[in-house]
Amino acid sequence: MKKIMFVCKKNSRRSQMAEGFARTLGKGKVAVASSGLEASHADPKTVEIMSEVGIDISNQTSKPLSDFKAEDYNAVISLCGCGVNLPQEWVLREVFADWQLDDPEGQPIETFRRVRDEVKERVEKLVAKLS
Numbered sequence: 001m002k003k004i005m006f007v008c009k010k011n012s013r014r015s016q017m018a019e020g021f022a023r024t025l026g027k028g029k030v031a032v033a034s035s036g037l038e039a040s041h042a043d044p045k046t047v048e049i050m051s052e053v054g055i056d057i058s059n060q061t062s063k064p065l066s067d068f069k070a071e072d073y074n075a076v077i078s079l080c081g082c083g084v085n086l087p088q089e090w091v092l093r094e095v096f097a098d099w100q101l102d103d104p105e106g107q108p109i110e111t112f113r114r115v116r117d118e119v120k121e122r123v124e125k126l127v128a129k130l131s
Helices: 014-025 044-051 109-130
Strands: 002-008 030-036 075-078 095-098
Touching (some): 002 014, 002 109, 014 030, 014 044, 014 109, 075 109, 095 109
Parallel strands (some): 002 030, 002 075, 075 095
């Protein structure tokens, strides 16, 4: 089973969405984790907009990338353009992509929903490619 790491700056919005979608859409096909260059907290608005599509991420926590080992993952996806700041061993995995999605922090709920839908579309393609 392929293992995916979603990484963002703070692991509070986009990477949490991606983890939730991959866990649900890739159940039994891929293993998934998310982390941040620094840990913070899962944004309550992110939890809210994910529950709107039937995915509960309320138990997901924000974790620092330093808690993980690059060699444990086949695919590494950066969601914020932070790929340039990742240690080289993370960028050199079998699959690496920098999705550069808008950060909805401080934006209206509609922006969170748009970003959520973009994340879902990309996660669906990624899961299909890896499974």
